[in-house]
């Protein structure tokens with residue numbers, strides 16, 4: 765089933781869009797089935813789960829961290845992940861920088877935007893983005909590659925469209941006003957229920973769980 769699901773989505777994706785399989789709670793076998801069917805990016809929310817699959821997928825797919833990252837988990841995350849999508853503070857970026865320097869790595873990151881401005885959610889508010897990007901750009905072992913957002917949780921993908929639109933505007937603004945040491949290449953938005961809308965609004969990385977693996 766996973767293989768069919770992956771192929772059905774990949775078939776319809778525009779060439780410039782990358783599918784990340786959001787793999788929380790899934791087994792290594794399920795993840796490998798998705799990779800065999802064509803998935804090139806695995807997203808993990810929990811450091812233990814990222815560590816558990818890292819060896820099995822090495823050389824087959826890249827590993828993105830897509831959950832909320834606690835500072836005491838940064839060391840492991842830096843060791844096993846290729847991209848951290850959820851950086852939302854200078855303090856977290858500084859810890860990533862410190863741990864990356866220690867293993868002579870430059871860690872690619874996305875800045876997570878709290879596009880819904882929901883107090884209980886992670887991510888930085890759009891109005892604070894530019895200052896954060898400028899501060900993080902100074903860190904030698906961290907490289908900003910783009911932006912990520914979740915948007916408010918809803919069953920209706922039209923409800924979330926304005927939040928994707930605002931995040932895409934932030935992305936474009938940073939692209940149009942380049943900051944040294946920052947690459948605005950990746951715009952990660954959209955999940956099972958909202959990825960089509962996200963692509964319409966400019967996403968080039970989508971994170972899909974349920975539609976590939978079934979209900980959790």
Ligand SMILES: *Cc1c(COP(=O)(O)O)cnc(C)c1O
Pocket residue numbers: 786788809830831914954955956957971972973974975
């Ligand atoms: C689980 C998860 C997804 C995928 O959600 P689905 O609705 O299952 O497709 C995407 N992004 C993040 C950050 C997630 O935690």
